[in-house]
Amino acid sequence: MTNKGLHIALFFWGLVFTSCVQRIDFEVPPAADQIVIEGSISSDLEPCTVKISRGLNINTDSIVNQPVTNAKVVLFDDLGNAEGFTETIQGTYQTNREIQGEIGRSYHIEVELPNGNLFVSEPDTLRATGQINNIRYEYEARTVERYSETVAADVFNIYIDAKTSGQGESYVRWRFKGTYKAETNPELRTIVTPSYPVPLKSPLPCSGYIVVSFVPGGKLEMVDECTCCVCWVNHFEVSPQLSETQFVEAGKFNNIKVAEVPINVATFHDKYLVDVEQMSLSKNAYEFFSLVKDQKENAASLFQPPAGEIRGNIRAVNNNSQVIGLFYAASISKKSIFLQKSDVPYPLTAITFVTDECTNYYPDSFSEKPEEWD
């Protein structure tokens, strides 16, 4: 019912046909002055990663981060050990696994920017986590209103059953990630020039095709393998899924809905990989994700509650810069399943071809086949 308030307002637009909705701009401090720090350490054998970027302008159309480079980042544990991070790609820093996450230990980071501004995270303790016992899915038929039309928006709801480690953890988060295989047809690309009204075939070079004849419209010939026709696309969770004790019965979490997988031609072109991670958080980290969840779930509504200021556990030490971020420690247990195309109770037929490079067309996509895929 979160959108009802807005609908009510727009309803009155219809009622008295005099109301109006318009953008309103406030004078706010420049977003680029804000430093954003994201990082975590787990008990996995993965290097610890920290990403540093700048805030995005509220009016931006792009969600591409502005990375902060050449920062000095150091990881500390509560035994006094320290390990420096190396910048692997712009704005992304990794350790060399000298310090590994251990249950019961606390960790924090220090970040020094090239201008000398120093930021420190509060120590976060790595706690044991339980495990996910089962992942299930259920088909749900849905429709949505789009441009005054009712269109299908069916989903698979993903549920898990899980249990705690029995070590009294209270703050549990489940992180969902979906992956599906997508295909595009860059060989079918055409261009239209003003001087020649018939579309000309113009396959992308990575498609493996070339135009061999200049008859009207042209003729294609395959000369190599396509290297940009297939990619794998990630779906990330819309909002973090967090534990609430009303679900708990003797250390068990049952029927927790962690995600909705949209059913369409693209997502079920092949099959769909569901990854769910269970992690045990500190109270600080839990509150951070809890505010993120509230913000994501209370979308546009006239009667919406005010969203809160999300700060996290990183503080500026020798400067007054705005910093937002969280560096947290969590042990992680993981479980995956595949949803097959045959699970969809009706045939899905492609109607249009995408003629761009696959990774260009699909956001959050990559071209290396995931290990789990075969």
Add this chain to the structure above:
Amino acid sequence: MIRLIIFISIVLYPLFGGAQSIVDFKLNATSDGQTLTSILTDIELAGSARCFYLPEWTDDFVLDKSCVGMTLSEALEHLFQGTELNYVSPYPNVIVLVRDPKNAIRRKEILVSAQKQGKQVSAYRLGEKRVGIANTELSVSGKIIDESTGESIPFVNIQVDDSHNTTTSDEDGHFELTVTSGSHILSFSFLDYENLLADLEVYDQGEIEVKMVKNSRELEEVVVHGTILKEVTTSRIGQTELIMKELKNAPAFLGEVDLVKHVQTLPGVTTVGEAASGFNVRGGSVDQNLILHDGVPIFNSSHVFGFLTAFNPEAVREVTFYKGGTPAEYGGRASSVLDVSSKDGDYENWNGKAGLGMITASLMVNGPIQKGKTSFSSSFRSTYSNWLIHAVETNYADLSESAVSFYDGTAKLSHLFTDKSKLSITAYASHDSFRLFGDSTYKWNNRQITAMFYHQFSSSMGAEFVLGSSGYSYSVLNRDLLTASELSYGINATTLKAGFNHEGRFGKKDFGVQILRYQFEPGQLKPRSSSSNTKSVNLTNQFAYETALYMTDFRSLNDRLYLETGLRIPLFISMGPASIYKYRSGEKEVNNISDTLTVRRGRTVKSYIGLAPRLSLRYMLDKFTSVKFGYNRMYQYLHLVTNTTAVSPLDVWSPSGYYFEPQRSDQVSMGIFGDSKSKDYSASLELFYKLIKNVPDFKDGAQLILNEHLETELLQGKGTSYGLETSFSKNKGDFTGTLNYTFSRAFRTVKGPTEAESINQGKRYRANYDQPHNINFSWKYDFSRRYALTGNFTYQTGRPVTIPLSAFRYENTTIAYYSGRNQYRIPDYHRLDLALVMEGNHKVDTRVKGRWVFSIYNVYGRKNPYSIFFQVSDASIPQPYQLSIIGTVFPSVSYNLEF
């Protein structure tokens, strides 16, 4: 002009010839108990002295012991003090008593002029003139009633002999005056009533009944005159009577006259947005206003999400609004009281009113069932907005599946058993139904039934008994196949009140007891079809009792100083059944529950008792100026659990209990009120400071509906507000108007043990209603007896909001970074409205009277923001949009018929 009447002025050669003067004549013990006439006769008989006087002047004066030993001149000065009599002694052996005729002439002039103007003049005589009564202070009490309905009229201004000896009738229409024996003219004035003059001859204590007549013509000057007199002389600071007639003249959105919209124009009152329900008083939230309808609380006063108020103005007799100096009789809310009384039917004739506006039609019929004894009044208002909606074509959506409808109705039966006993029974109901594009239907209802019994036990003791029940409920019906469900909520309050008033020698006392029983149905969600996947949720019903003892003492310490002191002792008990969740280390989080306490039905969960003193003081600097001071403490045990700025019909009322502590407000206000000598102009200035303890606020993004762990989302803190309210009025002439300016601030501080339990890191922040500058200017220009142009201009500083400042990416999600709570403001609000009022025939004997009101709302078409909301952009960043409900000029017309 002072004219002396000297009956005889004869110049005689001194007969005493060198002896002592007559005025030095010593009074001996035999003069004790004698009338002045016999003393003067004795003096004449004793020698050659001559006394010139009329015995009818001197018969009333009796000498007492205190006069023994005095000279005649001393005795006369003592006796004549404060009277119209005086003496001269042109020669030692002559004394001439003279009478200043100024008052007699003035009195005659007033009576003659009143008769010429056709004003009501009633003659009263208390006691018989008798020897020795002269210059005696006598108490005159009385009751003021409406001549046609027999209803008592409260707050009537009473002025004695054009002096600053004034008083006001109390809530039950009673008054008490102290006057010297003799003749006086009492002037009675009240809104909507013809001024009445009482030609009073008083020679004994006694009681009079004053019958006032409703204005038969639309003489606004009389109305405004009454208001201003009252403003200066009423004892309470922060009390306002709403003038129903002015309400009907004011420009109104969609031509619909609205009670709450009028309250919003008063100094110190603000609103969170156009067409928002409720109002905010001196930095308080909407739920801090107690709205009473015939003595019982009403929980939602709005139709269609606040577009209109759920009271039909035609059914309302009187509205009193208290924002400071609240009498001890009222309690249970922290900021203000809006006391609405419904109309009695006419006891003599059947009559009615019908109104036709842009979206509503109303009908009111009233008259006698038994002439002079039993009357009935009924009003009903409904909308034809469904028709309007379906007629509108919009590209946004198909509105044919949408619907909006509402109605409200009041029925009142009143019976006069004797002239001292009256019973009235009121039934009231309002209903709203709202369906949106066919998926969800919102419905909400108010209902009330009240019986009120008044009885005057004696001339000094009266009582009022109220037994009533009121309730509010809503439901949201979702018809979607897979999620079909019904969400419902309800609150019921049963009120029992016994209030007494006693008038004694030293003033008046009000005292009584009030008992309220609440039943809350905090929420139920039920699936509505077999294929619905909605989970059934049913929160346990809650029960609570709120009782209060109160007493107020009203007294005039002297001609200038009036004092009202009161005490209210409220006791609130939250009752079982209830499940109390205990939290580890005191931190209230669902993850932190360590234990559950079960309280059985009928057992106490938690009780709170308080002492709420009240004080009102008025000091008349002169006849035209008064200074007032008020202090009140109020407790609030019911809280509107909401974290939206505008009231939504889905808000729930929650009682104080194990975790939710009562709010306590302490307010001090003082002001100066003045009229010009001609009463053409009046002005006031008021200052207030208010502190509220345990004011509720909620965690960021709290979910409040169907939440059985509400305490985990609740924060309580401190509220502070202060301000200056000024008002200037022109009350007479073709052009009348009022300009109000208020400067006020309202802040909150919520500092909990952790950052999550604090707001803005525990620092002071602006309350949602912090709108520092507030200007309201309303006026009326009569260009003839039948045509008037009225207008209203309003300006308010934009209210505070929380907005996204920037965005950032974290774990592949775009997250908005919001400012601290309420750190920004929406643009300022201002609007001009105009209306042309066309009255029908003014003749008193006209059977049918019509009235047209043509209004233009938002004359210069300002797009005032009603609300700020956020729409997620393509880059997943919430961006602020403003919604202007009335974004353009909006003309409307309404027609009212009185028959």
